[in-house]
Amino acid sequence: MELICLGLNHKTAPVEVRECFAVGNTKLGASSSELIAMTGVSESVVISTCNRTEFYLVGPDARVAFERLEAHLADTIEVHHIAKPHFYRMEKSAAVRHLCRVVSGLDSMMLGETEIFGQVKHAYQEALDAGSTATVLNKLFQRAFGVGKKVRTETTIQIGSTSVGNVAVDLAEKIFGHLKDSQVMILGAGEMSRITAQSLVSRGARSIFVSNRSYDRAVELANDMGGQAVRFDDWQSVLERVDIVISSTGSPHAIVHRADVEKARRARKFRPLFFIDIAVPRDIDPAVGEIEEVYLYDIDTLEQLAQEARSRRQQQIEDCERIIDAELAKMNLPGM
Amino acid sequence: MDRWFLILATLFAVIAGVWGMVSVHRGSRSPWTVSWMVAVLVCQVGFLSLRGQQRAACPLADFGEILAFLSWSLTLFYLLVGPAYRISLLGVFTAPVVMVFQAVALIPGILDSEPARMAGGNPWHETHAATSVLGYGALALAAVAGVMFLVLDRQLKEQHLKSGLFRNLPPVRELLVSLERLLWLGGALLTIGITAGFMMPHEGAPLGHLIAAVAVWTAYALLLTVKSVRGLTGRKLSLLTVALFILSLGVFAFI
Numbered sequence: 046m047e048l049i050c051l052g053l054n055h056k057t058a059p060v061e062v063r064e065c066f067a068v069g070n071t072k073l074g075a076s077s078s079e080l081i082a083m084t085g086v087s088e089s090v091v092i093s094t095c096n097r098t099e100f101y102l103v104g105p106d107a108r109v110a111f112e113r114l115e116a117h118l119a120d121t122i123e124v125h126h127i128a129k130p131h132f133y134r135m136e137k138s139a140a141v142r143h144l145c146r147v148v149s150g151l152d153s154m155m156l157g158e159t160e161i162f163g164q165v166k167h168a169y170q171e172a173l174d175a176g177s178t179a180t181v182l183n184k185l186f187q188r189a190f191g192v193g194k195k196v197r198t199e200t201t202i203q204i205g206s207t208s209v210g211n212v213a214v215d216l217a218e219k220i221f222g223h224l225k226d227s228q229v230m231i232l233g234a235g236e237m238s239r240i241t242a243q244s245l246v247s248r249g250a251r252s253i254f255v256s257n258r259s260y261d262r263a264v265e266l267a268n269d270m271g272g273q274a275v276r277f278d279d280w281q282s283v284l285e286r287v288d289i290v291i292s293s294t295g296s297p298h299a300i301v302h303r304a305d306v307e308k309a310r311r312a313r314k315f316r317p318l319f320f321i322d323i324a325v326p327r328d329i330d331p332a333v334g335e336i337e338e339v340y341l342y343d344i345d346t347l348e349q350l351a352q353e354a355r356s357r358r359q360q361q362i363e364d365c366e367r368i369i370d371a372e373l374a375k376m377n378l379p380g381m
Numbered sequence: 382m383d384r385w386f387l388i389l390a391t392l393f394a395v396i397a398g399v400w401g402m403v404s405v406h407r408g409s410r411s412p413w414t415v416s417w418m419v420a421v422l423v424c425q426v427g428f429l430s431l432r433g434q435q436r437a438a439c440p441l442a443d444f445g446e447i448l449a450f451l452s453w454s455l456t457l458f459y460l461l462v463g464p465a466y467r468i469s470l471l472g473v474f475t476a477p478v479v480m481v482f483q484a485v486a487l488i489p490g491i492l493d494s495e496p497a498r499m500a501g502g503n504p505w506h507e508t509h510a511a512t513s514v515l516g517y518g519a520l521a522l523a524a525v526a527g528v529m530f531l532v533l534d535r536q537l538k539e540q541h542l543k544s545g546l547f548r549n550l551p552p553v554r555e556l557l558v559s560l561e562r563l564l565w566l567g568g569a570l571l572t573i574g575i576t577a578g579f580m581m582p583h584e585g586a587p588l589g590h591l592i593a594a595v596a597v598w599t600a601y602a603l604l605l606t607v608k609s610v611r612g613l614t615g616r617k618l619s620l621l622t623v624a625l626f627i628l629s630l631g632v633f634a635f636i
Contacts, residue, residue: 201408204408204548216537216542218552219533219537219547219550219552219553220537220552220553220554221552221553221554222551222552222554222555311611311612313612314611314612314613315612315613315614315615315617316612317553317554317557317615334538337614337615337616337617338614338615338616340537340538342540346540350540350542353543
């Protein structure tokens with residue numbers, strides 16, 4: 046029995062090609078079953094995420110398995126002939142190594158991300174439930190999951206946020222713990238504010254206040270996020286209630302001054318206050334950060350922290366590859 | 382034999398502290414800190430029960446016993462508060478304090494080598510001594526949480542966010558909430574202790590330590606009142622909690 050892998054991902058194919066081959070989460074099992082119905086294919090698993098679609102097949106002859114799979118794709122997907130150059134083809138140990146790298150997050154767009162582990166696990170479970178896996182793929186995927194876990198526990202590949210939004214959310218959690226008890230104010234209804242606020246809401250932040258020079262725009266964003274619009278002249282009064290302020294206005298000068306925060310301190314009973322300034326030029330006077338209970342982070346600091354995390358992850362690649370090599374050497378899988 | 386229990390407790394506290402710090406330096410949290418601290422508690426209980434048998438009373442008759450009792454109380458509160466509120470690293474910060482208190486208690490001459498049996502113990506006296514020291518344990522743990530806050534606050538302010546210590550410290554708000562709860566708990570126990578102190582017989586006994594204890598109680602009461610009514614920044618609350626605890630140890634000089 047021989048193992049093959051045919052796939053495309055964010056490195057080899059643009060989104061307009063990838064989307065043609067995407068398989069819905071609920072259809073992964075059925076898709077795997079279709080493949081084992083072909084002669085020359087005895088086992089299959091189909092993985093499909095927003096960044097990749099991969100087919101892992103086992104058959105008596107790798108060349109035949111590739112031919113059958115490509116013929117199947119040509120029959121079912123119109124643009125297959127255009128997409129053909131975007132596919133990568135791997136056999137035996139190369140396919141095993143590739144799966145281990147995928148599961149470990151080394152082949153992801155965001156290096157070291159952990160979501161892919163769950164996505165591959167789900168794809169395998171669907172195939173298993175559909176009865177399209179047997180000895181070779183069962184062993185292969187179980188081992189690959191073991192390697193993925195080992196890579197994550199023995200290296201720091203997944204540590205640190207790699208985007209400005211996530212760095213801000215991590216810092217908010219370091220200050221407030223669970224965000225479900227935290228209230229957020231957005232100054233300026235720009236895209237960056239929206240993205241950062243959405244990250245906070247996705248981690249539990251409950252009340253969102255949106256203040257913008259254009260009140261209609263504030264109402265629009267507030268409605269989108271299930272929050273409350275505040276007139277721009279009134280944001281100081283809301284400062285007494287909130288824990289986190291995200292500022293991203295297009296103002297050419299600072300709009301939050303030390304005096305504004307000083308005024309609200311007493312009413313806030315000196316509770317911690319986290320300012321995220323993602324505007325350029327900066328919206329928040331740096332003197333605000335000198336207030337004892339205020340933590341102020343601007344876009345440069347957040348970007349620097351994200352960049353450092355990305356660099357740290359890059360430095361970990363060698364260690365991860367070493368672990369994968371060592372684990373591959375121990376594997377004695379059929380079909381390799 | 383009693384000393385060996387205290388020596389063992391001190392060694393376990395050293396292990397808990399050092400092991401925890403090494404793990405934090407490596408960027409992870411030791412899962413064994415709680416276990417080592419349980420071992421510390423068991424040995425402290427061994428020490429205190431032997432001393433209690435020898436004294437035929439609550440073992441709070443000399444400075445060494447007070448320090449050992451205080452360490453037991455601190456360890457007990459850590460084990461009650463730390464894992465329950467998931468305050469990571471509280472054990473790593475508590476272990477060195479326990480170690481220092483017990484090491485001082487083990488200095489020759491601090492513990493009575495032959496503890497005398499205490500005749501005619503008074504229940505008010507025992508309540509006063511035991512609840513006061515228990516209260517000090519809670520206040521000591523509040524001071525430990527205060528130190529943790531000050532470390533985290535400095536790292537957040539100066540944007541030094543790469544260390545394993547930063548990653549493993551609990552969030553600011555959780556630290557402040559725990560610190561305040563411990564202050565209330567310590568204050569309540571101290572109130573009972575001082576009340577019992579005034580109820581116990583004082584024939585010819587000096588009242589110096591009770592007056593000092595009332596001064597300490599007043600200071601803590603003032604701190605909690607200001608915090609509740611006006612509010613205080615985390616930094617001021619932590620600094621005052623640490624400073625007050627260090628100053629409050631002066632009460633023992635009057636015993």
